[in-house]
Amino acid sequence: MLFSKLLIAGLIGSVASPVAMAANAFNTQVSYITTGPLVAATADRMYLGVTTDLTTLSPATPACNTQRRYVIQITTDVGEAVLSMLEEAQAAGRAIDVVGTANCSFDSTSEGVAWVVVH
Numbered sequence: 001m002l003f004s005k006l007l008i009a010g011l012i013g014s015v016a017s018p019v020a021m022a023a024n025a026f027n028t029q030v031s032y033i034t035t036g037p038l039v040a041a042t043a044d045r046m047y048l049g050v051t052t053d054l055t056t057l058s059p060a061t062p063a064c065n066t067q068r069r070y071v072i073q074i075t076t077d078v079g080e081a082v083l084s085m086l087e088e089a090q091a092a093g094r095a096i097d098v099v100g101t102a103n104c105s106f107d108s109t110s111e112g113v114a115w116v117v118v119h
Helices: 077-092
Strands: 006-009 024-028 030-034 045-050 070-073 096-100 111-118
Touching: 030 077, 045 096, 070 077, 077 111
Parallel strands: 070 111
Antiparallel strands: 006 111, 024 096, 030 045, 045 070, 096 111
16 A cells, blocks of 8 residues: 555655754644745745644744745655655545654755655
8 A cells, every 4th residue: 555654764864863853743634735935936845834733843843944834855856756645645635744854954944854654
């Protein structure tokens, strides 16, 4: 089954250390996947919104994540695979787990994705 606990690790880097403040959203739904108006001319990233309010998570969203969303670098094979997986999860209404990288090194306003699980 395509969605049975599919795990993609190391999307943008290593998983954040336990001390770092990362937004970890468990058993949530994909709210949106979009390029958004901020990056209309940028074809190297997609933004992922989830139904969980990232401001309520512990550990918390890093301060740099002013847009309260995740970013996926889609110019890599792993990024393309994760994007496809998330689009299918959204279409099927499947729950997902997302663990952030605890930094905004790829996009200054959005936290990177360390790994994703689709249920």
